[in-house]
Amino acid sequence: MIHRSPFPDVDIPDLPVHTYVLAGARDRGDHPAVIDGSRPDGPRLSYAQLDASVGRLAAGLHEAGLRKGEVLALFSPNTIVYPVVFYATTTLGAIVSTVNALYTVDELTSQLRDSGARFLVTISLFLDRAVPAAQAAGIEHVIVCDTAEGFRSIQDLMATDGPVPEVEINPAEDVAVMPYSSGTTGKAKGVMLTHRNIVANMAQSSGxxxxxxxxxxxxxxxxxHIYGITVLLNHALHYGTTVVVLPRFELELFLTALAEHKVTKVPVAPPIVVALAKHPVVDKFDLSALRAVLCAAAPLDADTGHLCAERLGVRVVQGYGMTELSPVSHVVPDSDANPPDGTVGKLIPNTECRIIDPATGEDAEAGAAGEFWIRGPQVMKGYFARGADTASMIDGDGWLHTGDIGRVDGEGNFFIVDRLKELIKYKGYQVPPAELEAVLLSDPRIADAAVIGVVDAEGEEVPKAFVVRAAGAESLGEGDVVEFVAGRVAPYKKVRVVEFIDAVPRALSGKILRRELRQR
Structure with missing residues (x-):
């Protein structure tokens, strides 16, 4: 059975993403677009300044040699100039490959090489990782968002008086942004999202x-993260909303920004909802301006959502999507006054969903759980340079196989109940088991290894490694394994639990039998 959105289809503008997002920016004049919320009276950009800055940086990047179809990697925490770099790049028809700010040198190098990036934009504090990664990947153009001796800055590039080049863009075919995602399994892959994918998802979500x-x-x-790109950049700036920017999460800094800037809406991942619901320091802040908390990136416990809503007097709702869906397919609309507990919402316009029984490959019976297959204009173009992976993710009829297990009720409310995919979600971040297994196997003291997600005492999914010691490595302990991995991956990917076993269970094909490990 094909489930369709209860909302009428919307028209999809045939426009590049920067044109659509910034269409009204100049007319908004001095209205604040982005504000640095990390300190009192932090710097800000008005909508007119944002629009002008995007044009100047596009001209500067063009003079520096960036051309249509080339990749610029953006390796930075949240800053007020992040959207300037993002939209200046797409203005040239070039592709923004956003990079996780926590990445190690090796992880950054891998993405730079895989994406074929020619430019790397970062901040001075990240140069200790950016420079060796750029050298390893053969990138000559390293640009900083702030200032650093010996490096060009975006301010240097914006000083040009050259014209903004006119670049012909085919929204349906040309890729605008290429974040990296592990999809349903394996290492992170470049997700090619076209201008039309992004604009379509904005139009679909607008109401x-x-x-x-x-x-x-x-x-x-x-x-x-695609969640931030869509909600905080594209959607907010298109509608003239002011975006208050924080570079990192610290609870009191977060609460101070909410209170001082009278924030009305905040998109978050589940760990922040937990803090808002339970941490005593929350009571010290006036959050009366806050009306809504949107939670996505990982499932939210319904009881925690209720606690947060009651404590703050706000609406707490969930949504569902994935990078490969640009990213939204389901959301709880404002028109639903009393959505059922745990729902990720209804299908957004122009979107279809099938619920497939994993055992039979056929549509599940009414009310039964199955894998979500999604079809709509937000489905990615494909994985960069990975045709086989694309074909395994999107079938010949255009259905994207999400790897998530869920159900739908009689009112069209969808619920996520499990995951087919092996991906671990730690505090909203993706942790691919295959990547951690590769790191573990690089240790000569380890003969074999497998990684699964387990739930810790706080209800958080964390990576657990099952390790087979190599001959002569009998003294290898849990702390040794944890330390070895921690030195080679971003903090959120660290192995948190280790169990030593005699052999990793595998099928005849060599595939790890993770179900057996979970049953332990």
């Missing part, structure tokens, strides 16, 4: 949870 010039949203979600 679900509308914002406007009177709203202020807090950007604590990382802008390198």
């Amino acid at each position: 679900m949870q509308p914002t406007g010039p009177d709203d202020r949203v807090l950007a604590i979600l990382p802008m390198f």
Whole structure:
């Protein structure tokens, strides 16, 4: 059975993403677009300044040699200039490959090489990782968002008086942004999202949870993540909303920004909802301006959502999507006054969903759980340089196989109940088991290894490694394994639990039998 959105289809503008997002920026004049919320009276950009800055940087990047179809990697925490770099790049028809700000040198190098990036834009504090990664990947153009001796800055590039080049863009075919995602399994892959994918998802989501010039949203979600790109950059700036930017999450800094800037809406991942619901320091802050908390990136416990809503007197709702869906397919609309507990919402316009029984490959019976297959204009173009992976993710009829297990009720409310995919979600971040297994196997003291997600005492999914010691490595302990991995991956990917076993269970094909490990 094909489930269709209860909302009428919307028209998809045939425009590049920067044109659509910034269409009204100049007319908004001095209205604040982005504000640095990390300190009192932090710097800000008005909508007119944002629009002008995007044009100047596009001209500067063009003079520096960036051309249509080339990749610029953006390796930065949230800053007020993040959207300037993002839209200046797409203005040239070039592709923004956003990079996780926590990446190690090796992880950054891998993405730079895989994406074929020619430019790397970062901040001075990240140069200790950016420079060796750029050298290893053969990138000559390293540009900083602030200042650093010996490096060009975006301010240097914006000083040009050259014209903004006119670049012909085919929204349906040309890729605008290429974040990296592990999909349903394996290592991270470049997700090719076209201008049309991004604009379509904005148009599809526009009536679900509308914002406007009177709203202020807090950007604590990382802008390198597709959730942040869509909600904090594209959607908010298109509708004239003021975005208050924080570079990192610290609870009191977060609460101070909410209170001082009278934030009305905040998109978050589940760990922040837990803090808002339970931490005693929350009571010290006036959060009366806050009206809504949107939680996505990982499932939220319904009881925690209720606690947060009751404590703050706000609406707490969930949504569902994935990078490969640009990213939204389901959301709880503002028109639903009393959505059922745990729902990720209804299908957004122009979107279809099938619920497939994993055992039979056929549509599940009414009310039964199955894998979500999604079809709509937000489905990615494909994985960069990985045709086989694309074909395994998107079938010949255009259905994207999400790897998530869920169900739908009689009112069209969808629920996520499990995951087919092996991906671990730690505090909203993706942790691919295959990547950690590769790191573990690089240790000569380890003969074999497998990684699964387990739930810790706080209810958080964490990576657990099953390790087979190599001959002569009998003294290898849990702390040794944890330390070895921690030195080679971003902090959120660290192995948190280790169990030593005699052999990793595998099928005849060599595939790890993770189900057997979970049953332990």
